Amino acid sequence: GTPLTSTASLDGSGHGFLTPGAPVVTDTAKDFAVGGWVRPARVDGTRTVLSQDAGTARAFTLGLTPVGSGPAWSFSVGGARVTGGLPEAGDWAYVLGQYDAETGTVRLYVNGREVGEETAAVPVAGEGDFQIGRARGAQGYRDRWQGEIGDVRAFDRIVVPGELTALATRTALRVGHWALDSAPDGLAPETGGGAPLKLGAGASVFRLDDDPCDIFDPDCVQDWPLEGDGHLGLDGVT
Template sequence: MAYTYGFIGGPYGTVRAQQAGGAVTIPFLPLASGPQRLTVRAIDRAGRSSGQSAYEFNVKSGHAPVSQWKLADPAGTTSAAAETGTAARAGSGVTFAGAAPDGTGLTSTAHLDGGDQAFLTPDAPAVDTHGTFAVSAWVRPERTDRDMAVVSQGAGSTGAGLGLRRGDEGPVWSFTVAGQEVSGGAPETGEWAHVLGLYDAETGLAQLYVNGHEAGTKTKAEPTRTTDAFRIGQGSGLSAWQGDIGDVRAYDRVVVPAEATELGYRKPKSLGHWSLETASDGASPEQSGRAPLKLGAGATVYRVPDSSCLPELDPDCPVVPLPLVGDGHLQLDGETGYAATEQPVADTSGSFTIGAVVRLADAEPAHPMTVLSQAGEHTDAFKVRYQPSEHAWQLVMPVKDERGAAETVVSQIESADGGEGQGHRLAVVYDDATDQVKLYLDGVAGTSATADFPDGWHSSGPLQVGRGHTADGWGEYLHGDVDEVQAYAGALRDRDITGLGWGTDPCLC
């Protein structure tokens, strides 16, 4: 006797009973809350199938952490209040009211000085290391040249610990269970990261998430139960944490991938939205009153002329082209036309997103044309341009602020517009957490438009629209139309990118 079964979205499979009509048990880990459905058919020895039976049920959201300390306590406090669980007393090497990672909802964190008193503890276990558990925290190391503990409970075959370790090829994040380690990611001095270690007793596997993404390779482990106290900032055989820690959590269940992603998510912050519908005194305003884009010679804002006639009703009424989005767009002459802010908009050493709508005037451009760039002292920190020899839009990222520096280039093949249609929505995303750059074309970034880029660098120049740096100075002037320039601190997700370029800001929810 066998049974075939399936859940919505999987898994699917066949299991055999030890005796005819016998019951079987299958493990099932729901990856999302909401309605779920199990279908089953019985298969006899002759291979004949029964009718299908179905069982519908609802999956609840995972319960809250068994222990959580935001570590957002007032300065001078000697213990950390618990959102759930028991308050944690703090050693004298802990100070509160430190900086918090942007876009996380945290208001402050704790700083640990790396000495013997750099710890917090509830003086009791926070998780059952013999069962399923997970631990996580936001962390910012002040150094990466030594092994340091983020959180721990127990040691050796009974212990588990989350921390930073000096690797043979550079520092890595580490999650150790019963002496078995999973490592990955790339800690950086002074950079925030969200780290999460998970042990699933059902599968016997330990795994690590860094900034919401799985890192390293799942590792088999067989921990036993420990009654040792849970400790923040200290661990067996490791130096105490030196740096900032916030929002420490301990779970007695599996944290599913979507939850890990959400825990490591930093909500981007708008830096500017230029709709390019009007201009006065040579400048087009930013929607929220921030710095305008100043128009250079050869740049104008096009608007539909006021007219009382309608071409569909009056055959003598001239047909005029509509703006790309809304009531106007920026027109650039391809020779001297550009628009620029007076100061940098994005901190290009960290995560950022910048998008625009663009339509090329020529069907066969004679030279490369840059739509977006932001310069350092010697070259552009990034440049989005059309390369006619490749028939492609390109994102160009020099690895350092030097003339002739090596460049990371990703591209999207697309024909030039020739002044027709409603243009294309382009967006560049640099994600410092994953060390990747992406170029989106109309909401899509494929593998050819994604590349590793481990070290973004700070650019001191203004945001440029319609030109970029060349060996001879400013050049690659764009001949065409540009609209809806939007900039963010932080990396927008795929689903958010599709909201750029329509006259409004994406929800980011």
């Protein structure tokens, strides 16, 4: 999963795109970065997540492209292209490309980690419209995205490592929690109201005595729960 509550789903057709009808990166000769959460439905061919028009071409393109015998994430600025990572259909990834004007370096990040860079990039003026899900070509728009895109962001500066980590972080989603400190009628309840766990014949819940001895007393031989008020014990036989 991702930290997103909603995304745009694009079907790869001529109508499957989003655009503000204006440039977002206002000066492609200066520092900039673009990125977002993506889940491709298909990874064959060249497919565009983000781009910006430059006449009948693109000032930059972020997406995926064939490399060797398989697909790779890709970020292009002018004639410089960097590829890396392994996109898989149906899997979420956070992809971000950035251009460092001072060094002329193009970098690509996947899930917060740099997967490649290319130096001596020469940007082209790109004052055309920003595009989500397609890229401009001599014969019109092409390389259309099929899948989901969310949390698209553009920056007029370099994104620092700490920000990259935060942008690409996926908080774990708890789908089940059984405290295992009680099991009425042989069923350990799920704390969120989900399906309970049924204890087998060789399973039991250990509970602390109602009047335990002092844990600091050297003569105390009380067994204590592993966590909370109780824990599950298995006999390893039945």
